[in-house]
Structures are given as structure tokens and as C-alpha cells.
Amino acid sequence: MTDFATLIRLLVKHDIDFIIIGGAAATTHGSARLTQDLDIVYGRTPQNMARLAACLVPYNPYLRGAPPGLPFQFNASTIQRGLNFTLTTELGDLDLFGEIPEGGRYEDLIPHTITINVFGATCRCLGLRRLIEVKRAAGRPRDLEAVAELEALLEEREDRSHHR
Amino acid sequence: MMRGLQPDPVIEAYKRDIDRSLLRENLKLTVEQRFLKLSELQRLATELRKAGSVSAS
Numbered sequence: 001m002t003d004f005a006t007l008i009r010l011l012v013k014h015d016i017d018f019i020i021i022g023g024a025a026a027t028t029h030g031s032a033r034l035t036q037d038l039d040i041v042y043g044r045t046p047q048n049m050a051r052l053a054a055c056l057v058p059y060n061p062y063l064r065g066a067p068p069g070l071p072f073q074f075n076a077s078t079i080q081r082g083l084n085f086t087l088t089t090e091l092g093d094l095d096l097f098g099e100i101p102e103g104g105r106y107e108d109l110i111p112h113t114i115t116i117n118v119f120g121a122t123c124r125c126l127g128l129r130r131l132i133e134v135k136r137a138a139g140r141p142r143d144l145e146a147v148a149e150l151e152a153l154l155e156e157r158e159d160r161s162h163h164r
Numbered sequence: 165m166m167r168g169l170q171p172d173p174v175i176e177a178y179k180r181d182i183d184r185s186l187l188r189e190n191l192k193l194t195v196e197q198r199f200l201k202l203s204e205l206q207r208l209a210t211e212l213r214k215a216g217s218v219s220a221s
């Protein structure tokens with residue numbers, strides 16, 4: 001099980017530049033679907049990657065699905081050499097994206113985010129419209145139901161604001 | 165109709181089965197309450213999986 005509250009608080013406490021995307025972003029916008037992990041896009045500056053590594057190391061990040069015992073060390077240079085990581089941690093599953101298809105990097109996504117206050121922390125989450133566009137562009141069959149729900153949420157939201 | 169997004173016929177077909185009453189209830193909640201509800205759902209799913217594996221063995 002993923003401890004969303006502790007993970008989000010941890011990232012905010014360590015001043016990580018990140019944006020919540022994926023299923024957790026869908027939850028933020030009102031989705032009723034179950035998601036098992038926290039997906040984030042993180043900033044690729046050396047300082048941010050160093051902070052990200054330092055804050056996660058105490059929770060033993062490891063490559064999800066990889067056989068145990070690999071000489072995997074999660075540190076700033078690992079992040080620098082890679083881009084996207086699907087991790088297990090003692091706080092649950094965490095997916096780190098340096099870049100997402102059709103969405104770009106952290107800096108590209110910033111204008112399409114909203115600021116949320118959750119579990120005593122303030123952080124960025126991808127806006128509903130951009131989340132739909134990114135998921136549509138990914139074109140994965142397994143996302144179709146999720147996109148349909150997100151679009152229904154957008155319609156509900158627009159209906160509500162129209163009737164106000 | 166969503167402003168600025170072209171309807172996709174496949175997604176429109178999926179949309180017909182969405183339980184909008186569930187979404188309307190979620191929209192009444194705060195973001196934090198939505199995450200707490202997700203955690204409860206995760207806990208339930210974990211328990212059901214455990215129960216399923218015990219009864220299968």
C-alpha cells in the first residue's frame with residue numbers, strides 16, 4: 001500500500017520540484033478509480049536530483065519488479081544517468097518521470113498545473129485538462145476508461161460552473 | 165461537451181458506463197478527503213486480495 005500522505009509531505013519538506021501526475025492526479029480531480037502508486041514528474045536540475053535522492057534513500061528505493069540483490073544504488077548520479085524510474089519504497093510505490101510523452105519535462109508542465117493543499121503540504125498537480133490531453137496522447141488501451149472518467153469529471157465541473 | 169477537446173468516439177462509448185453519481189459525490193469532497201478515500205479503497209483491495217489468496221490455498 002502506498003502512503004500518499006507521507007510521500008507527499010516528504011517531497012514537500014525536502015523542497016523537491018515535482019508535479020503529481022497519473023492516477024493520484026486523477027484522484028485530486030475527483031476520480032473514483034483505485035490507483036496503487038504515486039506518479040510524479042521531477043525537475044532535472046542537479047540540485048533537485050540531489051535533494052530527491054537524499055530524501056528517498058532512507059526509504060530504500062529499489063527498482064520495482066527487478067530481482068532482489070541487484071547492485072542498484074539510488075543517488076543523484078543514478079537519477080542523472082537515467083530518466084524515468086519505477087520504484088518500490090518503504091512508503092509504497094513511487095514512479096519518477098523526468099519527462100512524459102506529449103507532456104515534456106517539469107518546466108514544460110508547470111503552466112498546466114494547479115496548486116493543491118493536502119496533508120498539510122502545498123504542491124503542484126497536473127491540471128485536469130492537461131491530464132486528459134497527456135493520457136489521450138499516450139493512446140494506451142488501458143487508459144481509455146480512465147480518460148472517459150476524467151472527461152466526465154471535466155463535463156461535471158463545467159456544468160457546475162455554468163450553473164453557478 | 166468539453167470546451168476545446170474534440171470528442172473521441174471510443175472514449176465517448178466508454179463514457180456511457182461511467183457512474184456520474186459517484187463523481188458528483190467525490191466533487192463535494194476536499195482533495196485531502198479524496199486521498200483518504202483512496203487509501204481506504206487501497207486497504208480494502210489489499211484485504212480482499214489476502215482473503216482471496218488464503219481461500220485459494
